[in-house]
Amino acid sequence: MYSVYPLLLSNLFFIFIFSFYFQSRSLLLPKNAILPLRIQSIQPGSLTKPPKKLYFNHNISLTVTLTVGSPPQPVTMVLDTGSELSYLHCNKTPTTPLSYDALHSTSYTPIPCTSPVCKTRTRDFTLPVSCDQKKLCHVILSYADATSVEGNLAYDTFRFTDSVLPGVIFGCMDTGSSSNQEEDSKSTGLMGLNRGSLSFVTQMGYPKFSYCISGQDSTGVLMFGEFNTTWLKPLSYTPMVNISTPLPYFDRVAYTVQLEGIKVAGTVLPLPKSVYEPDHTGAGQTMIDSGTQFTFLLGPVYTALKNEFLKQTKNVLRVYEDLNFVFQGAMDLCYRVERSRVGLPVLPNVSMMFRGSEMVVSGQKLLFKVGGLTKGSDDVYCFTFGNSDLLGIEAYVIGHHHQQNMWMEFDLVNNRVGFAEISCDSATQKLGIDS
The missing domain is CATH 2.40.70.10 (Acid Proteases)
Known part of the structure; x- marks a missing residue:
């Protein structure tokens, strides 16, 4: 989803630290992990790094389902290669019946204003981040389709069956506006997949990802990593x-x-x-x-x-x-x-x-x-x-x-x-x- 505001300069020192952090974490990823909606094991075959698979549905938006928190809570996220920061709706309102309950996750950790994460410069943060009354890092995200969300940056554990990713940075959003409330009611949040330092694909640490979208109101698959596609004609x-x-x-x-x-x-x-x-x-x-x-x-x-x-x-x-x-x-x-x-x-x-x-x-x-x-x-x-x-x-x-x-x-x-x-x-x- 294209952001409507101009690009902010990156903090190069911070990106260097985060690149090292995410690369180190990627070494801990399971060798045979697969990502759901529906999950099947992938045979090692000629895989240089076994991929992860996510099965998704789409109508107006593409969505994937996974779990977040401890104990795990199911969430449905819009797949967005145009955004960086992933976020979840963290409270229940009439327009967002699907939400993530941060208060009941023992692994949920809000990010304070003093953290280097709060000083990250990305195109997603349309206004400079600020401190809320609890001294937590507060962000506002706005998009070209007139939608916006705001809340706090936080860490929590994201899970894909046998894959456990602790300390994933995301936005825990408690307010927002929408141009399509009916579609928003079908998802818990958004998975940012662009090339930014805070995006989900960067934090995963895989060298590539792929997806395939079927016809209208149908399904598809999202895969992270290298995989054997001898049945696929050359790209x-x-x-x-x-x-x-x-x-x-x-x-x-x-x-x-x-x-x-x-x-x-x-x-x-x-x-x-x-x-x-x-x-x-x-x-x-x-x-x-x-x-x-x-x-x-x-x-x-x-x-x-x-x-x-x-x-x-x-x-x-x-x-x-x-x-x-x-x-x-x-x-x-x-x-x-x-x-x-x-x-x-x-x-x-x-x-x-x-x-x-x-x-x-x-x-x-x-x-x-x-x-x-x-x-x-x-x-x-x-x-x-x-x-x-x-x-x-x-x-x-x-x-x-x-x-x-x-x-x-x-x-x-x-x-x-x-x-x-x-x-x-x-x-x-x-x-x-x-x-």
Whole structure:
């Protein structure tokens, strides 16, 4: 979930200490640990470091289930590669019926203001951390979708069946606001998986992680570590973009890749490559974000894509002409589709051309049915690319809807992102996980 505020400078000395701390902890990870929702043992085979598996569900958000605290309490967390700090809702309110009870965990340890952790500079902390009345480290996290949470930093033990991770840093949040209370009621918190020093994947200490998302309202798998995937066709890799100089609108711990062009069927949008590159402020980076549902493009690129898609579908789709309707505030290209029709018509593929690789979006992933909206005998479907400018986001964001039925790999050691088309239902079977 993309953070709306500018990047704060990192405390390099603190990051060095934490890197050593997390690397030391990673040596203690069990050799055959597996992460649930549903868990199966992985045969050692050719694994250089046996992976962990998490089985997840998704609708608007991707969620994983694990346990936290002593004794263990089950929690459900949104999987978010766009965020750093993981957090849990730590009290019960009408909008957050799922919560974690810190008072009943003997391993829960709040972090005081005097701790170096409280002085960490991350993009997630939208305001400088402060001390509350109990001299504990108080943080506020805000996101571009208008959600926010606040509470205290703390340590506790996170568990994945036979894996025990003591002293994981997270946010124990007691207040917050939401743009989607119905979805929030299905989760206990958020698992931050970006490249920051406080992210869950950094604290785990694994060199890479992967996930595969099945179709709408379905399931998938999240895996940490190296594993044998001889049944998976070779991944197409694109390097991550790194900028050493701090820039106000560039998130240096995001999974940033370089978008170089977009084409509809065989037609490349007539735009210069420079329109896809970050400017001198860092605005215009391309991030892969599992915490965002759809894909958002900066205004000039979105307009060019919209016009080309309209041109190529004018004979097979009927535009929904309501100037006052913009789906989710950023998607203004929608269509009327007869409810009696079986399936959507054949649509032109949209390809996002990255440096060294290409991600093809086709078929059902191009249009999304708007729930609860009908016009006569028609349903309304909207184009699944939106306009970043309408959301106030100075970036290209590749959401999880367009990652469905793709194996997504985030290789932290080799500084690259890989992907390959696959049936994720088939992948979970290959991995020995029941649907």
